[in-house]
Amino acid sequence: SAVISQKPSRDICQRGTSLTIQCQVDSQVTMMFWYRQQPGQSLTLIATANQGSEATYESGFVIDKFPISRPNLTFSTLTVSNMSPEDSSIYLCSAGPRTENTEAFFGQGTRLTVV
């Protein structure tokens, strides 16, 4: 299993500013992901955080808006840039799965409100 610490747990931010969310895993993992969960919605994959290389973004998400760092196998950050109220969501970090038969683990999430 893996324990994931994510911070901040919540924040209220002014539009036009940026917020960086940190994700720390208690063990080395190959795969780390960032998801967005809009109010009352399911989880949408933003990107795969690749260690030592640029993140792989899903359709509709771009690096300029959601820059991601992955300096090592236990840590990643997601920045939400130039925020607008539409960015108000829960952002979730995930580690794994290690194989197609194993589960992924999730952080507690960051509840972001943009005013």
Added chain:
Amino acid sequence: GDSVTQMEGPVTLSEEAFLTINCTYTATGYPSLFWYVQYPGEGLQLLLKATKADDKGSNKGFEATYRKETTSFHLEKGSVQVSDSAVYFCALSGRDTGRRALTFGSGTRLQVQP
């Protein structure tokens, strides 16, 4: 691409009632299937999983059986409790090793009343 379809919520039940939350999937090959639960204000926790056809995952009184013929993974519990109130997500992990991220259903909110 892969997709997961869940029944719409919210589902409102009285304590000790029987619960079924339907989940069907579309995927290439034989994915692994999961149910995750999200309690209010918390992240996602794995509830149970099944990795091949006819497998039954079970945990905390919840069960789900991997049905390949109907591409389904319905969640059931014989007697729900107030503490089961949460949002339940069905998810799959595809066999494409280039994409290990899970694909989630829309989530079903369960409200259990005393």
